[in-house]
Amino acid sequence: MDSATDNWDPALTRLLSSLKEVQSGGEDVAFLNELLQSRQLNALVQVHNKIVAAQCKDDKFFPLLSNAMQVTLEVLEMFGNVHTVSKEFEELLILLQKPHLQAILCTHDAVAQKDYYPHLPDIPQDVDDEEETVKIVQLVKSDEPLGATIKTDEETGKIVIARVMHGGAADRSGLIHAGDEVIEVNGISVENKTPADVLSILQSSEGTITFKLVPSFGKGGSRESKVRVRALFNYNSSEDPYIPCKEAGLNFKKGDILHIVSQDDAYWWQARREGDRVMRAGLIPSRALQEGRIIHERQADPQTMDGERRLSLQFGKPALCSPSQANSDCGPKTPCSPTPNATALLPCKSLPKVKKIIYDIKENDDFDREIIPTYEEVARLYPRPGLVRPIVLVGAPGVGRNELRRRLIATDPEKYVTPVPYTSRAQKTSEQNGKEYVFVTREKMEQDISDGKFIEHGEYKGNLYGTSAECVETIVNSGRVCVLSPHWQALKMLRTPRLRPYIVFIKPPTLEKLIKTRTAANARSTFDKECSRAFTEEEFTDIIRSSNRINFLYGYMFDEEIVNEDLAAALTQLLKMAWRVQSEPLWVPAAWVQ
Template sequence: MTAEVMAADANRDPALSKLVSSLQETETLSSEQEIDFLKTLLESKELNALVNVHSKVAKVLRDDKLAPLLSTSTQVLIEVLEQLSQRCHLSPICKEAFYLLQNPHLQSLLCAHDAIAQKDFYPHLPEIPVEMDEDEETIKIVQLVKSNEPLAGAQSAEPIVGATIKTDEETGKIIIARIMHGGAADRSGVIHVGDEVIEVNGINVEGKTPGDVLQILQNSEGNITFKIVPSDGKGGQRESKVRVRAHFDYNPENDPYIPCKEAGLAFQRGDILHIVSQDDAYWWQARKESERTARAGLIPSRALQERRVIHERTQRDTTDGESKTEGSCASICTTPPGSPMLNSSSSTSSCRQPKTKKIMYDLAENDDFDREMIATYEEVAKLYPRPGVYRPVVLIGAPGVGRNELKRRLTARDPEKFRSPVPYTTRPIRQGEVPGREYIFISREKMESDVSAGKFIEHGEYKGHLYGTSAESVKSIVNAGCVCILSPHYQAIKALRTVQLKPFMIHIKPPSFDVLKGTRTASRAKSTFDETNSRGFTDEEFQDMVKHGERIDFLYGHYFDEEIVNDDLASALEKLVNCVQRAENEPLWSPASWVQ
């Protein structure tokens, strides 16, 4: 028994043992329950083990020979990954290093290294609160340097300090409504949302409006001094890590509802935005991912943008309903509302239903439904390539624009790498066709049964016959280490854009009418709308291609990873090859659900 006690004492930290001895001397000053609790805590094996580890790490850090070379190895890792991702196609060694550095165990080791190097293991104790009289009010004096950043309220203002103010509806006091992330007010760390402003540069603002305060600030020169009453229960702002892809264009200069135009962030469809704050239900704070050090700006929240679009549609539908007349072109025109105006050469056929030789997909969500969907933001994350597993490449485009020819040429470039699944159909075999080459021919009953069983990733009906692509055929190509190339009808976009496939989607767009007609005529291209391929394209067919391209862009443009204008087949093919290489070798922004 004595040996066991001695062994236990030997494993205890001397400092903790000394604390236990001190407790025994103060037993008369504290309750027995408190003394027992502290003794149990100080004698616990877990606490003694942690203290021993802490002491050894601290000793190592005091030894100059073992001092860390840097404390930001995790950041270096991220930078190295970014560099390697651009060179993986150049060297097998780069590719191997790229995948090695993505190992979670290695990354966790570097995180632990940085924590120790930054001495992040030391305990952080809260500050001892200062007891104050309940009736005493805390006042803060804050001085900021005037800069080109917005401070705005109910009215537009010159850029000042990176915050917005408003009048409290209940008290009538001027309070801080919003702190712009990355701005002067945010960087100061002493101004928070809800703080009451009582003086600006020695001028009392009691009873004044936000516009009055803004006028004081605009007339100020040099430093600006605020006298502030802190709000209760506030804390520092923490940036969220949410990234989204914008599905619409936005310009704050044209937005009459934004609290401060100078604080707004303009962006275009396809831009990646870092949403740093969603505290406000209507106005989020964001910065472009490519501008990581910039001050955040205001953008409409998802809820606000949806309500705005619904309101605009309601207003437009009401106006259209009042202006419609019998036989009106608007009721059957295929150009969607809000799309770019067609050129004069195509306006004569704007009310004609466009021809199509391709499959009209009988999907549950058709064009009319897609047009009613509201595209705002999509949460995204970096999707890193995996060795030997390639994302399917999906070519979407207007009928006749040349996506099937691009697919054929890409496949012919490297048949062992690029492959396309053979589609299924229920139509009869034609003369010269070989089963399994052009199509896999099956009965309608069998195909309907397989469709119901979910064996087709996309399917449709054309002239009474079913067509489709089986999920198993795509899976077999991917599992074989090849790049699967698909060119379905554009209505299949959402059916293909799933976490299982993770496709890389490319819109093959037609050029303008004049360029389209000129290039196809010069190359003596044969019409794909004529099954005998015995004639060239007509002007009507060229116009249909342009209109279909605009319609696809209007309905589904936000789904595409890349766009290629097929004005010249050779250059379009080279652009396609470059896009495929990017999908193979670079981490790309994709729906967040594909990464989680």
């Protein structure tokens, strides 16, 4: 320990000394030794100690004065009667008259007098005897929505609180709960009024809003859940005609991480985008609702089943909210206007069953069509010694994924490695077993294929070829980065908690740019292994079509996508991504970190 570490926490110092006595431990001990010697950890420990020490003290700080500004004014008045002044007197007089100092003193007095709470009018006293169970709630109206929705109860016809948005003003008050009956708003009775009428009252209100409510006993606010999900589709609440309240909707894009704070409603979850500073949650369709929509869309348009076109998320005709539902947030509001005589769209009890079959490569297309991409529960996977994630490049034939793999490996052959493929063909005299290929008999390879030992395999000119799962695991266990460019149907065998791959979709540019860039680079066709020639226009079209199909069937598995328009730019993006995978915490399926 040098002089710079003399002030380190004694507990950390003792722990570090004990660690030096450990003779073995390998990378774990080395990592812990480096961590204990870091200045950042020592600084955090010191901050922790000071906070704990402050909490343990019995004495608390109290202001000496609560009228510092008044004292200052009295001093200035006294200075007005002084005839003989000195230099110090003049400096003090100027200082006490500065607006910044007076503002600080006024702020001090406001804090000392606790004069920073909202000033609410007195609670109305003219209550009837029968209103013993009525509660009066007053909220200060601001630019922030109130964060609650209302509806007409179908049985009683009364206006009730439909839901309270987590983190909103109503939720933070702790006084408004779902199921509470609304009797009055700002002294105006809501009897025989519609939710739209109540909205008009709220919109015209200024200052404070006073609610008279009949509490719904036993229905207090629920705690926020800790579930995080990755969205597997795009959602725009303004285009959803069936959301109970458009202003309460949360828009998101495919790939966004969402914090699901409430799943109390079977149709509409409450969520926030991870990292957003806005505390009020928004409404998003639940998994069951979105699956029902997608199934309804596929049944209505069978062409989406062939995977040749992207799934359209235009919603079906039936309505999901009743005519009585509307929003109680501040600002311009438009109550729901469902289709007349509409019925609920695919309620939970009648949602079509998703076919459950065991993966069989012979039925791969049928299996893929049954995937309903909505949300995937995720958690953060933190990098640590011994955890090396394979990088999987997937894309249509001819898009350039193999060339990107070769160039990535060439940047650092000691770090990036690809497994040696197996084959049943005869070994040539110029080849070395285990270098270009691992040569085995056809019988042996067929048996290994039957036993599921290959992540992918195929046949060419009567010979079998394949990638061994054991080879992939050997590379991963050696601490190197395994780089793969398999056929897309191998993804389900690769995307497992054991390997935890990072899957990159190599996407072609538009057809026009694809033809232009490949022609300029004198690219050779990968569709013809017999001779070297340029791509045909039909082959370029096949690349686009195949890419769309892969994205349709497997897009929910992709962690990132790279548009391979310019090979050098795509490689640069791939290198940055490869560094991030091994050095930053990333979101992965929750089962991978449990």
